[in-house]
Amino acid sequence: MRDLSAARSPPLVSANTTLRALAPATRYILRGGPHVRAAAEQALGTRVPGNACRAFVSGERAVLWLGPDEWLLISPQASAAAIAALLGAALKDLPHSLVDVSHRQIALSVTGPKASALLAAGCPLDLEADAFPVDMCTRTMLAKAEIVLWRTGTEEFRLEVWRSFAAYVSQFLDEAARGII
Amino acid sequence: MLLIECPYCGERPEPEFVYGGQAHIVRPPQPQELSAQQWADFLYQRDNTRGVHAERWRHTHGCGRFFNALRDTTNDHFLATYKVGESPPTGLRVPR
Numbered sequence: 088m089r090d091l092s093a094a095r096s097p098p099l100v101s102a103n104t105t106l107r108a109l110a111p112a113t114r115y116i117l118r119g120g121p122h123v124r125a126a127a128e129q130a131l132g133t134r135v136p137g138n139a140c141r142a143f144v145s146g147e148r149a150v151l152w153l154g155p156d157e158w159l160l161i162s163p164q165a166s167a168a169a170i171a172a173l174l175g176a177a178l179k180d181l182p183h184s185l186v187d188v189s190h191r192q193i194a195l196s197v198t199g200p201k202a203s204a205l206l207a208a209g210c211p212l213d214l215e216a217d218a219f220p221v222d223m224c225t226r227t228m229l230a231k232a233e234i235v236l237w238r239t240g241t242e243e244f245r246l247e248v249w250r251s252f253a254a255y256v257s258q259f260l261d262e263a264a265r266g267i268i
Numbered sequence: 269m270l271l272i273e274c275p276y277c278g279e280r281p282e283p284e285f286v287y288g289g290q291a292h293i294v295r296p297p298q299p300q301e302l303s304a305q306q307w308a309d310f311l312y313q314r315d316n317t318r319g320v321h322a323e324r325w326r327h328t329h330g331c332g333r334f335f336n337a338l339r340d341t342t343n344d345h346f347l348a349t350y351k352v353g354e355s356p357p358t359g360l361r362v363p364r
Contacts, residue, residue, distance in 0.1 A: 139277050139331070154331035155276050211269055211281035228283055228329050 104199030104267075106260050108253075109245070112194060113167040115160040116153075117174065119183030127158075130177030131170075142224040142237055151224045151237060159235065159247070164189070192235075193253050195246040197260065201267055202242050208263035210234075216241060230259050270344065274327045275335045275351045288324030290314045291336040292356075317341055322356055325349070 117127060117135075128135045133145035136152040143150050147166075151159040162170060167189060174185055197205060203214035209230035213219060224237035232255055235247035248256045270282040296302055296310055315321070321341050326334045338347040338356055347360045 154333055157332065211283060225277065226330055226332070227280075233329050 104197065104201045104205055104264060106205075106257060106264070107196050108257075109194035109196050111164050112189065113160075113162045113164055113170065114187070114189045114192065114247075115170060115174075116186045116188050117158045117160060117183065118156055118185075119178070119181060120156055123156075123178055123181050123183040124158075126177050126181060127174060130173050131160075140223050140225045142222050144222070151235065153224075153226055153235065161194075161247075190250070192247045192249050195248060195253075195257060195260075197244045197246065198240075198242060200242055202244055204267055205260060205264055206236070206244060208267065209259055210236065212236070214238075229256055232256050232259075272325065272337070272346055273349045274330060274333070275349055276331045276333055277327060280327065280330055284327060284329040286326045286328045288326050288334060291322040291324045320347060320360075324352075 117123070119127075121137075124135045124137065131145075131148065131150070133148055133150060134143040135150050135158055136143050139152060139155075141152050148160065148162045151161070153159050160170065167187065171185070171187070178185070199205075203216075203219075206229065207214055210227060212225070212227055219238055221238050221240060224235060226233065226235050228234070229236070229246070229248075232248065232252035234252075234256065237245045237247070239245050246256065271279045272282055272285050273279050274285075293310070293314075296306075299307060302310070318341060320338050322336060322338055324334055325337050326332070334352055335349055336352060336354070336356065337349045338360065339345065340347060348357045350357060
């Protein structure tokens with residue numbers, strides 16, 4: 088039988104703006120009050136953002152503010168057990184929740200001079216650099232899917248997409264790219 | 269697109285929000301002392317305001333938090349939003 092898979096999955100690379108899937112990572116959702124935040128900062132040795140919609144990167148780890156008591160921790164795949172042990176020990180006396188969501192979502196990267204224009208095809212947020220600066224991150228909508236959008240550079244975004252929405256989101260962006268690029 | 273001011277995240281587009289019903293309805297502390305009618309009123313009876321209405325909203329596709337809003341039901345104008353537990357701001361002018 089003729090292999091049609093190549094025809095069904097169009098190239099995700101356009102002239103200057105690129106959409107690609109990022110490597111698997113370890114992801115945790117940490118929830119808790121101000122004490123949890125302070126203890127997590129100490130244990131991880133990184134800032135845990137207290138400001139709304141801000142991400143903080145330290146080495147290979149990133150901590151994203153998702154809500155006033157909710158953070159997304161992203162780190163390399165191999166560090167899952169280490170983070171669980173580290174935070175488990177530091178937070179054991181504080182009411183909190185730490186949930187491994189590594190396999191719930193995948194990461195997409197959108198880079199290029201028209202990255203924000205491409206995302207604007209499905210995301211109603213103002214993605215201009217002054218309204219959505221580097222290191223701003225937020226949960227939002229892209230077309231009909233919920234995503235976490237994080238601006239990692241002036242022309243670089245990282246999207247955290249739930250696994251079951253991944254095909255929809257990447258195909259939506261690919262379709263949008265044809266009209267823009 | 270209608271922009272709604274989330275008390276945590278700032279101004280955000282309406283599709284990120286979900287309406288959560290009338291605000292400031294307090295659950296009776298001793299439900300067993302209520303009559304069936306009083307309990308039904310607490311559960312089901314809501315104001316049908318024409319004008320400024322205090323209501324709950326949830327920033328579902330954002331920070332996930334509930335907050336309260338004062339909205340004019342005649343023109344869909346949001347007069348104010350405030351965190352749960354705070355009292356509604358007073359002295360607001362209703363634009364016509």
